[in-house]
Amino acid sequence: xxxxxxxxxxxxxxxxxxxxxxxxxxxxxxxxxxxxxxxxxxxxxxxxxxxxxxxxxxxxxxxxxxxxxxxxxxxxxxxxxxxxxxxxxxxxxxxxxxxxxxxxxxxxxxxxxxxxxxxxxxxxxxxxxxxxxxxxxxxxxxxxxxxxxxxxxxxxxxxxxxxxxxxxxxxxxxxxxxxxxxxxxxxxxxxxxxxxxxxxxxxxxxxxxxxxxxxxxxxxxxxxxxxxxxxxxxxxxxxxxxxxxxxxxxxxxxxxxxxxxxxxx
Amino acid sequence: xxxxxxxxxxxxxxxxxxxxxxxxxxxxxxxxxxxxxxxxxxxxxxxxxxxxxxxxxxxxxxxxxxxxxxxxxxxxxxxxxxxxxxxxxxxxxxxxxxxxxxxxxxxxxxxxxxxxxxxxxxxxxxxxxxxxxxxxxxxxxxxxxxxxxxxxxxxxxxxxxxxxxxxxxxxxxxxxxxxxxxxxxxxxxxxxxxxxxxxxxxxxxxxxxxxxxxxxxxxxxxxxxxxxxxxxxxxxxxxxxxxxxxxxxxxxxxxxxxxxxxxxx
Numbered sequence: 399x400x401x402x403x404x405x406x407x408x409x410x411x412x413x414x415x416x417x418x419x420x421x422x423x424x425x426x427x428x429x430x431x432x433x434x435x436x437x438x439x440x441x442x443x444x445x446x447x448x449x450x451x452x453x454x455x456x457x458x459x460x461x462x463x464x465x466x467x468x469x470x471x472x473x474x475x476x477x478x479x480x481x482x483x484x485x486x487x488x489x490x491x492x493x494x495x496x497x498x499x500x501x502x503x504x505x506x507x508x509x510x511x512x513x514x515x516x517x518x519x520x521x522x523x524x525x526x527x528x529x530x531x532x533x534x535x536x537x538x539x540x541x542x543x544x545x546x547x548x549x550x551x552x553x554x555x556x557x558x559x560x561x562x563x564x565x566x567x568x569x570x571x572x573x574x575x576x577x578x579x580x581x582x583x584x585x586x587x588x589x590x591x592x593x594x595x596x597x598x599x600x601x602x603x604x605x606x607x608x609x610x611x612x613x614x615x616x617x618x619x620x621x622x623x624x625x626x627x628x629x630x631x632x633x634x635x636x637x638x639x640x641x642x643x644x645x646x647x648x649x650x651x652x653x654x655x656x657x658x659x660x661x662x663x
Numbered sequence: 664x665x666x667x668x669x670x671x672x673x674x675x676x677x678x679x680x681x682x683x684x685x686x687x688x689x690x691x692x693x694x695x696x697x698x699x700x701x702x703x704x705x706x707x708x709x710x711x712x713x714x715x716x717x718x719x720x721x722x723x724x725x726x727x728x729x730x731x732x733x734x735x736x737x738x739x740x741x742x743x744x745x746x747x748x749x750x751x752x753x754x755x756x757x758x759x760x761x762x763x764x765x766x767x768x769x770x771x772x773x774x775x776x777x778x779x780x781x782x783x784x785x786x787x788x789x790x791x792x793x794x795x796x797x798x799x800x801x802x803x804x805x806x807x808x809x810x811x812x813x814x815x816x817x818x819x820x821x822x823x824x825x826x827x828x829x830x831x832x833x834x835x836x837x838x839x840x841x842x843x844x845x846x847x848x849x850x851x852x853x854x855x856x857x858x859x860x861x862x863x864x865x866x867x868x869x870x871x872x873x874x875x876x877x878x879x880x881x882x883x884x885x886x887x888x889x890x891x892x893x894x895x896x897x898x899x900x901x902x903x904x905x906x907x908x909x910x911x912x913x914x915x916x917x918x919x920x921x922x923x924x925x926x927x928x
Contacts, residue, residue: 587851
């Protein structure tokens with residue numbers, strides 16, 4: 399268990415700052431909500447009249463931003479992006495850092511299999527993203543409840559956070575996979591983040607032009623879109639299964655390729 | 664000048680990837696423009712019926728918002744964000760790379776002053792940015808001419824030059840980070856959160872129209888609404904941008920000269 403505990407300890411400070419960032423984001427976001435409420439309905443009625451493509455550009459489609467929950471839905475994509483960045487960087491650095499820091503030889507000379515090492519590292523990653531997710535859930539619930547006449551939208555919040563958690567798992571696995579596969583592990587972080595940015599980009603582009611809806615499959619941000627989850631009150635089972643499949647595939651790939659790899663010592 | 668050529672050679676592959684990526688992003692958006700204009704006509708009918716006072720309250724100049732330039736500036740916001748990551752990477756890795764690659768004592772034991780080292784690396788970085796922008800501008804200009812009948816070249820250039828100017832700011836920022844922080848093991852883990860952080864702050868500024876936030880995010884220094892309306896830069900932001908860049912670069916020279924660099928990290 400020492401690898402697991404060590405990784406957690408090393409990531410402690412970083413996780414703290416990420417949580418701080420999340421808190422700041424949610425807090426200032428919902429603070430804007432009180433401002434919007436104060437200015438009256440005129441602004442939001444205007445926004446409602448916009449055509450769908452323009453609304454999607456601003457991030458408003460399908461949501462009633464006059465409600466605290468609807469407003470939070472606009473915020474959700476930004477929280478998901480933050481969580482995704484955290485997860486992808488965490489995943490890639492967990493695997494790639496040994497070769498980067500020249501500690502591979504030391505680590506693998508120990509009487510522990512490569513599989514065991516990866517397992518403990520991925521477990522540490524899992525716990526880190528879980529902690530970030532739960533923290534986000536709690537802060538979101540507290541701030542939204544205050545604006546929502548003290549009526550905590552527990553079910554919606556939990557649904558949204560489960561969606562975010564699946565996104566995190568996807569990118570954690572992706573980061574780990576690139577770290578395990580690449581011959582030059584230093585590139586893992588940038589490669590995995592580029593893939594993540596690309597999926598974010600597809601999310602935007604699909605929003606602008608409905609004809610590109612088939613591209614939805616390429617972007618996890620579209621699988622668990624804030625507005626869809628809030629409106630439907632549920633996660634799309636198909637997307638959950640698809641994500642699960644990809645996560646399992648990438649995780650298996652991480653183990654497989656790391657075991658086979660000629661590590662650079 | 665050999666440091667200059669060496670840096671260019673090292674960054675060649677990365678330069679090509681970034682230039683192609685940025686250009687494809689803007690070309691993709693411009694390709695989506697025709698679909699966007701169809702929606703727009705519908706909404707303009709609606710707005711024609713609103714009293715002008717109410718429209719003013721919303722502070723979005725509708726003519727601009729729905730024109731080619733309005734759409735282009737939306738695309739540009741993503742290009743600028745990505746470009747910021749590119750130049751922040753360039754800036755941070757400038758000095759930090761030597762330390763992580765353990766080439767710093769070799770380099771500094773050569774009969775060349777530290778200032779000259781930075782100058783050559785800086786020139787190489789500026790060349791990379793200039794080439795990237797050149798490729799981007801040419802391709803985008805051609806696409807823009809094809810996409811819309813009347814193109815005000817001056818406004819187009821003012822809008823597009825925001826890419827280069829923002830990249831300058833982030834290059835200087837990266838250089839300052841590079842000479843202050845002791846150990847930069849993972850450049851991407853530093854640059855991605857910084858740029859995305861600024862992007863989210865800027866996004867809040869757009870949605871919730873809080874002028875103050877514009878000063879907080881370099882990505883927002885070149886506000887397209889103003890530039891389109893006045894066919895000019897917002898002078899105070901141009902000054903701040905250039906000022907920050909120059910101060911940052913000078914600070915890097917000074918700090919690097921004084922810095923205690925250990926051959927073993």
